[in-house]
Amino acid sequence: MEEKLRIIEKDARQAMASAGSLEELNEIRLKYLGKKGELTQVLRGMGALSAEERPRIGQVANEVRASIDQELAARTTVLKELAIGQRLKEEGIDVTLPGVPVLRGGRHPLSIVSEEIQTFFLGLGYSIADGPEIETDYYNFEALNLPKDHPARDMQDTFFINNQTLLRTHTSPVQVRTMEKMAPELPVKIIVPGKVYRRDDDATHSPMFSQVEGLAVDRRITFSDLKGTLDLFAREMFGPKTKTRFRPSYFPFTEPSAEVDISCVMCGGKGCRVCSHTGWLEILGSGMVHPQVLEVSGYNSEQVTGFAFGMGVERITMLKYGIDDLRVLFDNDLRFLQQF
Ligand code: PHE
Numbered sequence: 644m645e646e647k648l649r650i651i652e653k654d655a656r657q658a659m660a661s662a663g664s665l666e667e668l669n670e671i672r673l674k675y676l677g678k679k680g681e682l683t684q685v686l687r688g689m690g691a692l693s694a695e696e697r698p699r700i701g702q703v704a705n706e707v708r709a710s711i712d713q714e715l716a717a718r719t720t721v722l723k724e725l726a727i728g729q730r731l732k733e734e735g736i737d738v739t740l741p742g743v744p745v746l747r748g749g750r751h752p753l754s755i756v757s758e759e760i761q762t763f764f765l766g767l768g769y770s771i772a773d774g775p776e777i778e779t780d781y782y783n784f785e786a787l788n789l790p791k792d793h794p795a796r797d798m799q800d801t802f803f804i805n806n807q808t809l810l811r812t813h814t815s816p817v818q819v820r821t822m823e824k825m826a827p828e829l830p831v832k833i834i835v836p837g838k839v840y841r842r843d844d845d846a847t848h849s850p851m852f853s854q855v856e857g858l859a860v861d862r863r864i865t866f867s868d869l870k871g872t873l874d875l876f877a878r879e880m881f882g883p884k885t886k887t888r889f890r891p892s893y894f895p896f897t898e899p900s901a902e903v904d905i906s907c908v909m910c911g912g913k914g915c916r917v918c919s920h921t922g923w924l925e926i927l928g929s930g931m932v933h934p935q936v937l938e939v940s941g942y943n944s945e946q947v948t949g950f951a952f953g954m955g956v957e958r959i960t961m962l963k964y965g966i967d968d969l970r971v972l973f974d975n976d977l978r979f980l981q982q983f
Contacts, residue, residue, distance in 0.1 A: 644685065644692070645703050651681050652707040656714045665722045672715060682708065752983045753853060753972055756960040757836050760855045763879050764834045767872070769857070772833040774817035776840070780807050782816035786939050787896035795895050800842040802850075810840035813953055814856035815896060818932070819940045822860065826941030830861035831949065836956075846968045853956035858932070860942065860949030866899070866931060869950035873929065877905045880959065886912065888923055897930025897951055908962050924962060927954035 655675040662668040675682050686704055689697065731738065750758075761771060774782075780791075789796055799812035817835040825831055835856035844850055859868065870889060877885045886906040894900045904925050907918035914920040929952035934944035957969050964983075966972070971979050 644688070644696075644700055647685055648682075648700075648703050648707045651675060651685065652710050655682070655711045659711075659714045659718045662718055662722070665719070665726065668715070668718055668722060675711060676708075676715075682711070749980065749983065751972075751980065752960050752964060752966075753956055755983060756963060757853060757855060757956050759880070760876075760954070760956070760959070761834060761836055763876060764857060767832075769832045769834045769859075772817055772821045772835050773837055774811075774814070774820045774835070776811055776838055777804065778809060778811035778816050780809060782819055783809055783811050783813070786819045786936065787815055788933055788935050789895050793895065795893070802840050802842060812841050813839050814854045815951070815953060817856060818858045818896075818951060819936065821858070822937070822940030822942060827943075829947065830859065832859050832861075833857070846970065847958075847961075849957065849969055849973060854953050855956060857952045858949060859951075860932060860937070860947055862947055864931075864948045864950060866950070869901075869929060869931070869952070872950075873903055873927070873952060877903075877926070881905055881908055881963065884911065889929075892928065892930075894928060894930055896933050896936050898933045900928070900930035903927050903929055903952070905962075909965070926959060926962070927952050929953070 655671070658671045658674075659668060662671055674680055677683065682704075689700060689704070692700055730736075765771070783801075784790075784793075784796060801812050802810040804810070814835045814837050817833075817837070821833055821835075822831055833856075835854075835858075837854060837856075838851055839854050840851055841848075842850060857872075859872070870887075874887045877887045884906075885908075888904040888906075889901040890904060892900045892902040902925055904923035906912040907915060907922050907924055909915050909917040910922070912922040914922050918924050929950065932949035932951050937944040937947060937949065957972055960966065960972065961969060
């Protein structure tokens with residue numbers, strides 16, 4: 644029996660050493676070591692051996708098995724390497740070529756500016772709130788003092804989904820949504836960054852754009868709080884020399900309302916092409932929250948007041964970086980984006 648085992652060992656090793664492929668090697672493995680393989684068969688016969696012979700033959704069998712396994716492993720390694728070499732030759736891969744560079748991503752200028760605005764107001768104790776971009780007529784208009792036939796609806800050309808549902812035209816609906824949730828808790832101090840939609844499309848308007856809304860409601864909030872806050876904001880965003888100007892304006896949800904201008908970032912106020920020779924650039928809309936808006940949101944307008952403002956992030960980004968066409972912000976051209 645020992646002799647038989649040694650013959651199997653020799654045959655198996657020889658066969659393996661000359662196997663030309665991994666498939667062939669596997670067939671040889673099955674031939675000797677498989678369930679019906681030659682070695683397996685011989686080992687099955689061990690039961691018939693005498694008690695003295697069994698340990699000795701057992702040891703030989705183990706040696707044979709280990710020796711075949713070793714040859715199998717060695718030949719597998721060799722054949723695998725051969726297979727890789729063969730593939731490289733066939734596919735013409737030159738492993739000495741430099742790899743494909745992995746580009747590093749960066750933040751979009753709109754994200755940079757939006758986050759800068761948020762950081763400023765977080766520093767003043769505001770928290771961030773948000774609301775849905777698919778909004779109801781009620782929150783986008785009605786609750787903000789813009790009933791169905793109100794002419795001021797024309798200022799915001801709207802994408803309607805159906806009679807009651809639309810793409811929000813501004814972030815102001817989040818004013819009402821947040822106050823409803825918080826009332827009668829005070830103070831309310833939130834900023835709302837988010838996307839808004841209007842039917843506009845030219846070099847300075849896009850049908851989708853970004854706003855940051857602000858809202859502060861408390862006892863004894865005054866117009867000077869609004870002025871002080873936005874003045875500080877302008878100097879933080881555009882430099883310490885920046886001046887602000889509050890121009891009377893109209894929004895149905897604020898009273899009084901003001902449009903805020905900053906001294907021109909290009910000429911400092913002397914007058915140039917960017918500011919159409921006025922020395923001023925409009926950056927946002929604002930005002931004291933209309934008593935009606937406080938009331939529909941659950942606050943007593945006899946006891947609390949508030950201010951609100953809303954700014955366009957694209958516009959602020961363009962002024963800050965001297966970009967004259969808004970569309971480059973959405974083209975995703977790396978030559979543009981890599982400058983930030
Ligand atoms: N929601 C207004 C707009 O988009 C801006 C605004 C916000 C004005 C808050 C006043 C107060 O035009």
